[in-house]
Structures are given as C-alpha cells and as structure tokens.
Amino acid sequence: MLTVFLLSPASCSGTRAKLLLQSRTSPLTARLANGGAPIGGVFTFMSSLYFRGKLAYANAFGAPPRGWSGALVIAPGRGLMAADVPICLMDLQEMAEVPVDEDEPRYREPLVQHAMALERALGPDGRAVLLGSVATEKYVGPLMDVLGDRLLFPPTFAGRGDMSRGGLLLRCARAGTPLDYVPVRGAVRHGPKPPKLGPAPR
Template sequence: MILRPSAASLLARRLREPLGAPLGEVYTFLSGLYFRGKLAYARAFADRFRRPLLADARTLAAGLGADDEVILLGSIASPKYVDVLSGVFGPRLKFPAAFVGRGDMSRGGLLLRCVTARTALDYVPVAGATRRGARPPKLPPLPRRVVQAGE
C-alpha cells in the first residue's frame, strides 16, 4: 500500500526520495498503536529526567576530589540512569556487585541488612560490568523490631 507508485501520503513520498524516511515514522505506520505509543511517550518524556540529572551530576563531578568515587545505589540493569551518569563520572561510577539480578525491594533489603551488620558491600566499576544476571537467592528475613520516632 505505502510502496505503490500512486501512494500520495507524505511518508510514501519520503520513501521514494533518495534520503528515505525516518525509521521511527516507518515503524509508526507499520506497527500501529504499539509503536506509536512508545514513540509518542519517548518524544514527550525522554529529556524530562535527563536534563536535571545531567546538570546535577556535572555539579557533583566538579566538586569531587581526585580519588573520590560515585556509588550508584539505584537500578543498574537499565541504561536510563547508568548511561547519563557514566558519561559524567566515567570509571569513578561504581555499584554494589551484589545488586546484579536484584529488583528494587531486594536491593533495599540487602542495604538494610548491610547497615544492621555494619558491613559495606563490594563496589565494582559500572563500565564493562555485568549488570544483568540470574536472580540471587532470597534474603533471609530481618528480625522484627520497634522503630522509635526520630530513628
């Protein structure tokens, strides 16, 4: 339909030109709602988190000492934050190796257990690291305790 010589839509005309059409427009036409939704979402929200994160990371980087490291305690499986922060901090950006394969709740539970045990995790550079892996065994339950106001 779109490749017929008589097709007159803007996309059809672009496809007949030497430079062609943007791939996103072709996918939007071919895959309908699913891709249109993804493309519209990306265009609407792609930079909203990126700009402030990049600005704050640059400010932080400017104040770092020569031997300082930056430890990412959030998700390392997705490139959403890792790509922005790696571009600013380079090899200084590290994460706990034990985070590989863990979701949000498991990472939080692991951090709480480390604080209780007063044991720091081992950090590895984000660059070149395995950031996705098999899910580790479930963490043992924490003992219940009453938390006082102000703790």
C-alpha cells in the same frame, strides 16, 4: 574516601504517589501542602522497603564532600537532590510529569548538570555509587557520560528484585557492614537471580 550515593527515584506517577496527591486525610499529604516534607521521606512512602533501604544505607556509609549530602536522590526534572531537602505537592506533581528516560531532555539535562557539579566536588579520587537499577540506561547513561569509571554500583544488585535489594541494604546499614562496589563501565549488569535473603540475625 569521598563517597556519595545516588538513589534511584520512586515512581512519581504510581499508585502510592497518586494516593498522596489525592488524599484529604494523609498526614504526609498535609505536610506536603503546608511547608513541605523531605524528598527522602516522601519517596520512602511511595517505594516502601526499597527506598527505605537505600536511604538508610546512604546515611550510614556516605562520606560526601563539604557542602554535599551523602544521599542524593535522582529527582525527575530536578537532577540530584539531597534526601533531606523538602518538596511540596506541586513539586511532586511536576516530577510526575517528567518521564524517567535518558532521551527526555527535561530529565537528562538537569541530571547531567548536577552530575558535572558532583564530579568536580568529588575530585580525582572520590566516587559516586548508584543505588538503583543498572540493567537499563535510564540512570547509567546520563551519569556515566559525566562520571565515567567513578560511577560504581554493588555487583550483588545484579539479578535481585527491588524488595531483595531493599532488605539487603537495610541489613547492611544496621550491621555497619558496607557492600563491595565495582565500576558500572564494563561490569556484568544482568545476572541470575540470587538466593533469597535468609532470616535477619537477631
């Protein structure tokens, strides 16, 4: 089945993003200033374990339509970007200026436009799996308006914090064992905090 993963963004205005924008010694900043670096790698630096888990999982289990990536990053003001597309410092600065808010046209409009193109590429049987929070409408609202019941998420995400989700996704990617998915529409999107992950198998 055609499957594309939609990765929620790292904070482009958070502490680690500011470190990148202001650093004079960071190798990643140097890459951003001289030709660019893949957005997936940049967001992994800014979000650490959580984004690293999302990216590893999407790369392990994505089965995209021809011409698409299986790992699409929700990029503020840019819609959906393949995780391996390079960005530069100016791109990061511009994304930091766009609030991740479903009522913000600079965020919503390109996201909806790209979601419409993805919906056509997936055809009647493909699916888009959101690896990100479903507790608010900032991702779910614009995406579900276009993708409807083909927008899925892992129900085990409900109640988990970012670090727990990241660790779970990394573990699944390494084991080659995908999670179950359910449509976002009608799902329980808030839940009790699950038990902590046990030690990873050796």
